[in-house]
Amino acid sequence: MIIVAAAFVVFMLIGMPLAFAIGISGALFFLQHPELPFTIPVQVTVSQTQNFALLAIPLFILAGNLMNHAGVSERLLNLASVLTGRLSGGLAQVSLALSALMGGVSGSAIADAAMQARMLGDEMSQRGLPRPFAAAVLSFGAILTPIIPPGIGMILYGTIGQVSIGRLFAAGILPALCLWLALSVAVWLVSRRHGYPPEREYPLSWKARGAALRSGIWALLFPVLLLFGLRMGVFTPSEIGAFAVVYALFLGLVIYRCLSVQGFGDALKGSLIDVGAVVFLIALSAVFSYGIVFERVPETIAQAILGLTDNLQLVMIMVVVLVIAVGFFIDATVLIIMLTPIFLPLIRQLDGDPVHFGMVFIIAATIGNFTPPVGAAMYAVCSIMKVSVGAYARSSIPLLTAVALATLLLIFVPELVLFIPNLLFR
Known part of the structure; x- marks a missing residue:
């Protein structure tokens, strides 16, 4: 596996697309083991796409794109402003609240960060927030997105x-609430130190608050209905993806009436691109994973x-540090696909809860999206905001620090x- 790992690193450094880097480096394993039939890479690639549970991924991606074209974002932005507009930091606090509210809608940290940078970036700068700080808040706020249901990372893990x-x-x-609170406190401390003003000095009337809540309540019900449907056995994880698409169409066509024919077409086009990238990555990861299992790398x-230690908490800290370090160079989706089979058996061996570890693992894997040198969300926000990576x-x-x-x-x-x-789920 040393040659396979080295090839993967080289392919990454020369800028090869992740899916091809994983698939080609994984195929090198079979060249080292001629006793293995070379039909196996084809078989495992095809079989990886036949997992019925993965059907939820394209459906949730389509639901998220439909909601973004259905007028949900604007209404949640209004509600976020009502919730946090009087805190020090102004629109920085509003953007964090919007990330928390949008988590169950977009499902993608990169998409959420880029969307908010376009919506709020210039306005935050005009209201007195330095552009590098505004970019950092817009980027790191998106860490809430993958861990609020229905995060794609959860389905993969x-x-x-x-x-x-x-x-x-x-x-x-x-x-997600803990991360929101930690980031909000960090923004508050920085804002108090530098004198960044709140968005408004006076509270809104109860009538205005009620109107904002009524406008955003349908979007807020989305993750609640997902959990209720799963708990009551109404939907399987795959079927609930179809419900999410129907619910997004219901919001866009009946409740908000903002989903146009062009918006529907744009949502389909964006979903096709996103689904193709994710599914191709999942399929080729099976070739790489086969060698990991064959060589007993997890053991x-x-x-x-x-x-070194058999203390569960210390082991989890070691895993988190390693995942964050690797995440500086590799996308979060790839980390979840590649490292889950390696670390989850270890946590189970120590009688750790796989759900507890999963949340910590997904957060650690996502941090790399917001840090140099290859953070995708970071580059998206810095490009939109025209901020240098160093200042960011x-x-x-x-x-x-707050996230850590x-x-x-x-x-x-x-x-x-x-x-x-x-x-x-008792």
Whole structure:
């Protein structure tokens, strides 16, 4: 596997698309083992796409794109402004609230960061926030998106690791609130230190608050209905993706009446591109994963880590540090696909809860989207905001610290992750 890993790194450094880098480097494993039939890479690639649970991914991607064209974003922005407009930091606090509210809608951290940068970036700058700090907030706020149901990372992790997707959906709620609180406090401290003003000085009337809540309530019901449908057995994880598409059409055509023919076409086109990229990546990852299992890499890593400590919390911290380090160079989706079969057996060996580990693991894998040198969300926001990566990186230090502290809290207080899943799925 050393040659395979080295080839993967080289392919990444020369800029090869991730799916091809994974597939080609994985195929090199079979050249090293001529005793294995070379039909296996084809078989595992095809069989990987036949997993019925993965049907939820294209459906949720389509639902998210439909909602973004259905007028949901504007209404949630209004509600976010009502909730946090008086806090120090102004639109920076509003953007964090919007990320929390949009998590169950977009499902993609990169898409959420780019969308908010277009919606709020210039306005934040005009209201006194430095552009690097505004870019950092817009980028890091999107870390909430993958862990609020229905995050695509949860579906991948649950499918690969044979973990209940319903429990993973439920487990994301409290950690998302913890991350929101940590980021909000970090923004508040920075804003107080530098004198960044709130969006408004005076509270809105109760009538205005009620109107904002009524306008956004249908979007807020989305993750609630997902969990309710799974808990009551109305839907399987795959079927609930179809419900999400129907619900998005219902919002766009009946409730908000903002989904035009052109918007529907744009949603289909965007979904086709997103689904093609994700499914192609999943399919070719099977070639790479075959060599990992064949060479017993998970057992080797487990023995090495257990040789240092058998304390579950310390092991989780070591895994998080490793995942964050690798995530500086590799996309979060790839990390979840590649590392779940390696680390989840180790956590199970230590009697750790796979749902608890899954939340911490997904958060750690997502951090790389917002950090140099290859953070996709970071580059998207910096490009839109016209901010240098160096200035962005300096401004993001308080936010990265807040995320790290929140992740440590989740490691040592698993009840924050498991309370709602244990309450709903007994």
